[in-house]
Amino acid sequence: MRYETIRQKAYAANMQLPELGLVLFTFGNASEADRQEGVFAIKPSGVAYADLSPEKMVIVDFDGKTVDGSLNPSSDTQTHAVLYRHWEGIGGIVHTHSTYATAWAQSLRAIPIYGTTHADYNIVDIPCALPMDDAMIQGDYEIQTGYQVLDHFKENGFDYREVEMILLGNHAPFTWGKNAAKAVHNSAVLEQVAKMAYLTEQINPQVPLLKKALMDKHYQRKHGPNSYYGQ
Amino acid sequence: MRYETIRQKAYAANMQLPELGLVLFTFGNASEADRQEGVFAIKPSGVAYADLSPEKMVIVDFDGKTVDGSLNPSSDTQTHAVLYRHWEGIGGIVHTHSTYATAWAQSLRAIPIYGTTHADYNIVDIPCALPMDDAMIQGDYEIQTGYQVLDHFKENGFDYREVEMILLGNHAPFTWGKNAAKAVHNSAVLEQVAKMAYLTEQINPQVPLLKKALMDKHYQRKHGPNSYYGQ
Amino acid sequence: MRYETIRQKAYAANMQLPELGLVLFTFGNASEADRQEGVFAIKPSGVAYADLSPEKMVIVDFDGKTVDGSLNPSSDTQTHAVLYRHWEGIGGIVHTHSTYATAWAQSLRAIPIYGTTHADYNIVDIPCALPMDDAMIQGDYEIQTGYQVLDHFKENGFDYREVEMILLGNHAPFTWGKNAAKAVHNSAVLEQVAKMAYLTEQINPQVPLLKKALMDKHYQRKHGPNSYYGQ
Amino acid sequence: MRYETIRQKAYAANMQLPELGLVLFTFGNASEADRQEGVFAIKPSGVAYADLSPEKMVIVDFDGKTVDGSLNPSSDTQTHAVLYRHWEGIGGIVHTHSTYATAWAQSLRAIPIYGTTHADYNIVDIPCALPMDDAMIQGDYEIQTGYQVLDHFKENGFDYREVEMILLGNHAPFTWGKNAAKAVHNSAVLEQVAKMAYLTEQINPQVPLLKKALMDKHYQRKHGPNSYYGQ
Structure with a gap:
C-alpha cells in the first residue's frame, strides 16, 4: 500500500475523534502530511468512522488535488x-x-485566557476569526476558509507554532500540530478549555483574565529552552 | 414473519435511541413505513428497549389501525x-x-440558527409549534398532535423535505426522513444543535443569527443539485 | 437465606443507582419492604456498591430496629x-x-412543571420541603427527616400515591413507589425532569408553567381508569 | 522492587483519576507517602496514564529530591x-x-456551602487561595505553590485534617488525606460539590448558605467521636 505511514496515522487520528467525544456522526476530519512526498492523507467525505480503514484515506497534494484513492x-x-x-x-x-468550542465559535467570541490549563498551551485568547465576506463564501469557500485562518493569524501577529488552534466564527474549530496526533490532542484540549471558560464566566461574570506572570510561567514550563515538563 | 423488512428497520432504529443517549427508559419511539403496503412498524407502548425484538414491533396502517401484532x-x-x-x-x-431539544420545547422557543452545523441540515430556526387549544387536547390528542405539526408547517411555509424536525411546545421533538434511520440521525443532530444553541446564548446573549451567505453555502454543500458532500 | 426476596430486590435496586448515574461512591440507598413480615431490606451504611451482595442487605422493622444482618x-x-x-x-x-435534583434541593425551590415529561408522572411542582428547625436537627435527625416529608405532604394536600418524590431543602431527593424498582425509576425520572427544568429556565427565564389541559391529558394517559399507556 | 507498597498505591490512585473522569490526558497526579522512610511515590511527568506502571512511579524525599526512579x-x-x-x-x-473545580478556581471564588453533600466533608466554603505575587511565580514556583496552600490555611485558621481540599486561584484544585486513595476520593467529591454549587446558583441566584445546625449535624454524622456513618 502506497503512503502507508500517513494512511495509518491519519486513520488513527480520525478514529480518536469519536473516542474522545469530539465528533457526532461524520462531523470532523483529521489529516496527516508527508512533507517529502508533498501530500497528505485525509478522511473520505461523509463516511462513518466505523467504516473507515487506512486504505480508505484519500491522498491529496498541497494544491488539494487527489493523487491516490477512489473516494x-x-x-x-x-x-x-x-x-x-x-x-x-x-x-x-x-x-x-x-x-463547547463550536458554541464559542457561534458566539463570535475569542476564548479568554482564564487559567493555567489554557496557558499550558498558549498565552493569548484562543482566536476567533469573524466570518468572511459574502463574495468569498460564494466563491471557493473551502480555499477561502484556509485564507481566513492565515489572514487572522497575520493580522494579529500570531505564530502558528505557538498558537495551534482557531475558532472559525459561526462555524467551528480547526487545530494543527507537528502531526495528526498532536492536532487531535489540541482539539481535545481546546474543547476542555472552552468548557471551563464558559463555566468560569457563569460562576463569576466579572472574572479578570489570568495575570501575565502566571501565563508566562505555565507556558514556559512546557515550551521553549527552559521547559521542564515531561521526560 | 410478515413485514419483516420494516420490522427489522423499526427495531434497529428504536435500539439506536438509547445508544445515542436520546431516551431515558421508554421515553421515545421510532417507526418505519412500507409505502406499497400502506403500513408502518412502530415500537410497542411502554416496553423497555432491552426487551424489544423485531417480532414485537406493531404493524399499523396509515389510519392508525393495528393490522399485525399482539401488543x-x-x-x-x-x-x-x-x-x-x-x-x-x-x-x-x-x-x-x-x-436539550425538550428544554427548548418546554421554553416555547424555536431554536435560532447560530451556526453551520445547523445550516448543514436546514436554514430556518428549528420550528416550535405552540401548544394546541384545550378542546383539541381533550379530544383526540394524538391525532391533533399530528395536525399541530402539519398546520405549523403550512402556516409558516416550511417544506417537510427541507425541514425534517419540529419541537412541540411544552412537549418534545419529532423528526422524520426518508426512513427511520435518517429520522434517528435527525434526532441526534437536533439534540446537538439544541445544546450548542443553548450554550451560544449563554456565552453571548447578544449573538446575531448566522448570516445568509453562510446558511446557503452550507445547506447547498449537502443538499440540492450542486451538493458536494459525501460519496 | 431468610428474607431472600426483599434482599434480592433491595440489592438489585441499589445496584441500579450507580448504573443510572444517580450516585457517586456511597451517596445513596434503596430499600424494599415486605409488608406481611413488617420489615424492609436496606443497604448497609458506607459500603461501596461494588462490594454489595444480597446477603449484606440489612433487615430492619418499621420501627427502625435491625432484625437480621450483622452490618x-x-x-x-x-x-x-x-x-x-x-x-x-x-x-x-x-x-x-x-x-440536578440535589441542586434544586440546595436552591430551596420546588421544580416547576414545564412539560409533559413531568406531567407523565405528576401534575404539581415537585415539592421541596424547607429545612426543619434547629431543635429537630439536633434531636433524632433521621426520624425527623421522615416527619419533614410526611408533614410537607399533609400541609400541601399531596397524596403519596400520586406524587412519589420530594426534595429535602439543602439536602437531596427521596422517591418511593410500589417497590424499590419503581422508586429507582422515579429517581431517574426526577433527575431528568430536574435537568430539563433547569435548562428551560436558562433558555427562557419568562417561561410559563405547563397549561392545565396538557397536565391532565398526559397524567391521565399513564394513570387512572382511562389510562392507555403501556401493555 | 524497593518501595513497592507506595509504588502500588500511588499507581492505583493515579489510575483512578481518568476512571473517575477527573483528568484529561496527563492533567493530574497523585502521590502516596511512606512516613517511616521519609519518601513519597509520585507519577512521572507527562507520561500517559495508559503507559503507567508501579515501577514507573518516582520515589522522592520530603525535600523534593528524587531518591529512586529513572524518570x-x-x-x-x-x-x-x-x-x-x-x-x-x-x-x-x-x-x-x-x-467544575477548575472553573471555580479560575473564577477566583471559594465554593459556598449550599448543602449537606458538602457538609458531609467539611463545614467551610471550600477555600480558594488567590494567585501569589509575581516575584513568587517567577521564583521557585512549585515550592511557592506549596506555601500558598499552607499560608492560606494558616491565615484562615483551617485545619488540614478537617478541610482536605483547596482551589488554587486561576489554576486548579489540590486535595489530600490519610492516603492517596482518600485524596482521590476527595477530588471526586470536590468535583461533584463544585458542579452542584454552580447549578444551585444558576437555579437560585439569591440562595442562602446552609444553616449552621445542618452543617454541624451532617459533619458530625461522619466525623468525630459521635459519628455513626459507615461500619
Missing part, C-alpha cells in the same frame, strides 16, 4: 491544503464541531 | 399515522424527549 | 422506617444525591 | 513535598484540573 476526500480538504501549503512546520490538521 | 402500539401512534398520511415523501418518524 | 444499616434507615410506617401503600424507597 | 517526577512534585513536610498527618495528595 472523495473530506469536503474540507481545500482548507487543509491551504494550511499545509503556507505553514511548513505543521504535519497534521484536525477539524471538529466539538460542542 | 399495543406506542401511545404516539396516531401522530405517526397522520404524518405518514399527509407527507408522502417520508418513510420514518422518531419521537424522543431528548434533554 | 450497620444505612444512616438514613430511620427515615425509610417512618415513611413505611405511615404510608402503607409503598413498598420501596430510594434516596440519592443525584446532581 | 522525571511530576512537575508539581515540589508542591507535594512542601505539603508532606509541613502536614505530618497526611499520607496522600492529588492534583487535577477537573472541570
Whole structure:
C-alpha cells in the first residue's frame, strides 16, 4: 500500500475523534502530511468512522488535488491544503464541531485566557476569526476558509507554532500540530478549555483574565529552552 | 414473519435511541413505513428497549389501525399515522424527549440558527409549534398532535423535505426522513444543535443569527443539485 | 437465606443507582419492604456498591430496629422506617444525591412543571420541603427527616400515591413507589425532569408553567381508569 | 522492587483519576507517602496514564529530591513535598484540573456551602487561595505553590485534617488525606460539590448558605467521636 505511514496515522487520528467525544456522526476530519512526498492523507467525505480503514484515506497534494484513492476526500480538504501549503512546520490538521468550542465559535467570541490549563498551551485568547465576506463564501469557500485562518493569524501577529488552534466564527474549530496526533490532542484540549471558560464566566461574570506572570510561567514550563515538563 | 423488512428497520432504529443517549427508559419511539403496503412498524407502548425484538414491533396502517401484532402500539401512534398520511415523501418518524431539544420545547422557543452545523441540515430556526387549544387536547390528542405539526408547517411555509424536525411546545421533538434511520440521525443532530444553541446564548446573549451567505453555502454543500458532500 | 426476596430486590435496586448515574461512591440507598413480615431490606451504611451482595442487605422493622444482618444499616434507615410506617401503600424507597435534583434541593425551590415529561408522572411542582428547625436537627435527625416529608405532604394536600418524590431543602431527593424498582425509576425520572427544568429556565427565564389541559391529558394517559399507556 | 507498597498505591490512585473522569490526558497526579522512610511515590511527568506502571512511579524525599526512579517526577512534585513536610498527618495528595473545580478556581471564588453533600466533608466554603505575587511565580514556583496552600490555611485558621481540599486561584484544585486513595476520593467529591454549587446558583441566584445546625449535624454524622456513618 502506497503512503502507508500517513494512511495509518491519519486513520488513527480520525478514529480518536469519536473516542474522545469530539465528533457526532461524520462531523470532523483529521489529516496527516508527508512533507517529502508533498501530500497528505485525509478522511473520505461523509463516511462513518466505523467504516473507515487506512486504505480508505484519500491522498491529496498541497494544491488539494487527489493523487491516490477512489473516494472523495473530506469536503474540507481545500482548507487543509491551504494550511499545509503556507505553514511548513505543521504535519497534521484536525477539524471538529466539538460542542463547547463550536458554541464559542457561534458566539463570535475569542476564548479568554482564564487559567493555567489554557496557558499550558498558549498565552493569548484562543482566536476567533469573524466570518468572511459574502463574495468569498460564494466563491471557493473551502480555499477561502484556509485564507481566513492565515489572514487572522497575520493580522494579529500570531505564530502558528505557538498558537495551534482557531475558532472559525459561526462555524467551528480547526487545530494543527507537528502531526495528526498532536492536532487531535489540541482539539481535545481546546474543547476542555472552552468548557471551563464558559463555566468560569457563569460562576463569576466579572472574572479578570489570568495575570501575565502566571501565563508566562505555565507556558514556559512546557515550551521553549527552559521547559521542564515531561521526560 | 410478515413485514419483516420494516420490522427489522423499526427495531434497529428504536435500539439506536438509547445508544445515542436520546431516551431515558421508554421515553421515545421510532417507526418505519412500507409505502406499497400502506403500513408502518412502530415500537410497542411502554416496553423497555432491552426487551424489544423485531417480532414485537406493531404493524399499523396509515389510519392508525393495528393490522399485525399482539401488543399495543406506542401511545404516539396516531401522530405517526397522520404524518405518514399527509407527507408522502417520508418513510420514518422518531419521537424522543431528548434533554436539550425538550428544554427548548418546554421554553416555547424555536431554536435560532447560530451556526453551520445547523445550516448543514436546514436554514430556518428549528420550528416550535405552540401548544394546541384545550378542546383539541381533550379530544383526540394524538391525532391533533399530528395536525399541530402539519398546520405549523403550512402556516409558516416550511417544506417537510427541507425541514425534517419540529419541537412541540411544552412537549418534545419529532423528526422524520426518508426512513427511520435518517429520522434517528435527525434526532441526534437536533439534540446537538439544541445544546450548542443553548450554550451560544449563554456565552453571548447578544449573538446575531448566522448570516445568509453562510446558511446557503452550507445547506447547498449537502443538499440540492450542486451538493458536494459525501460519496 | 431468610428474607431472600426483599434482599434480592433491595440489592438489585441499589445496584441500579450507580448504573443510572444517580450516585457517586456511597451517596445513596434503596430499600424494599415486605409488608406481611413488617420489615424492609436496606443497604448497609458506607459500603461501596461494588462490594454489595444480597446477603449484606440489612433487615430492619418499621420501627427502625435491625432484625437480621450483622452490618450497620444505612444512616438514613430511620427515615425509610417512618415513611413505611405511615404510608402503607409503598413498598420501596430510594434516596440519592443525584446532581440536578440535589441542586434544586440546595436552591430551596420546588421544580416547576414545564412539560409533559413531568406531567407523565405528576401534575404539581415537585415539592421541596424547607429545612426543619434547629431543635429537630439536633434531636433524632433521621426520624425527623421522615416527619419533614410526611408533614410537607399533609400541609400541601399531596397524596403519596400520586406524587412519589420530594426534595429535602439543602439536602437531596427521596422517591418511593410500589417497590424499590419503581422508586429507582422515579429517581431517574426526577433527575431528568430536574435537568430539563433547569435548562428551560436558562433558555427562557419568562417561561410559563405547563397549561392545565396538557397536565391532565398526559397524567391521565399513564394513570387512572382511562389510562392507555403501556401493555 | 524497593518501595513497592507506595509504588502500588500511588499507581492505583493515579489510575483512578481518568476512571473517575477527573483528568484529561496527563492533567493530574497523585502521590502516596511512606512516613517511616521519609519518601513519597509520585507519577512521572507527562507520561500517559495508559503507559503507567508501579515501577514507573518516582520515589522522592520530603525535600523534593528524587531518591529512586529513572524518570522525571511530576512537575508539581515540589508542591507535594512542601505539603508532606509541613502536614505530618497526611499520607496522600492529588492534583487535577477537573472541570467544575477548575472553573471555580479560575473564577477566583471559594465554593459556598449550599448543602449537606458538602457538609458531609467539611463545614467551610471550600477555600480558594488567590494567585501569589509575581516575584513568587517567577521564583521557585512549585515550592511557592506549596506555601500558598499552607499560608492560606494558616491565615484562615483551617485545619488540614478537617478541610482536605483547596482551589488554587486561576489554576486548579489540590486535595489530600490519610492516603492517596482518600485524596482521590476527595477530588471526586470536590468535583461533584463544585458542579452542584454552580447549578444551585444558576437555579437560585439569591440562595442562602446552609444553616449552621445542618452543617454541624451532617459533619458530625461522619466525623468525630459521635459519628455513626459507615461500619
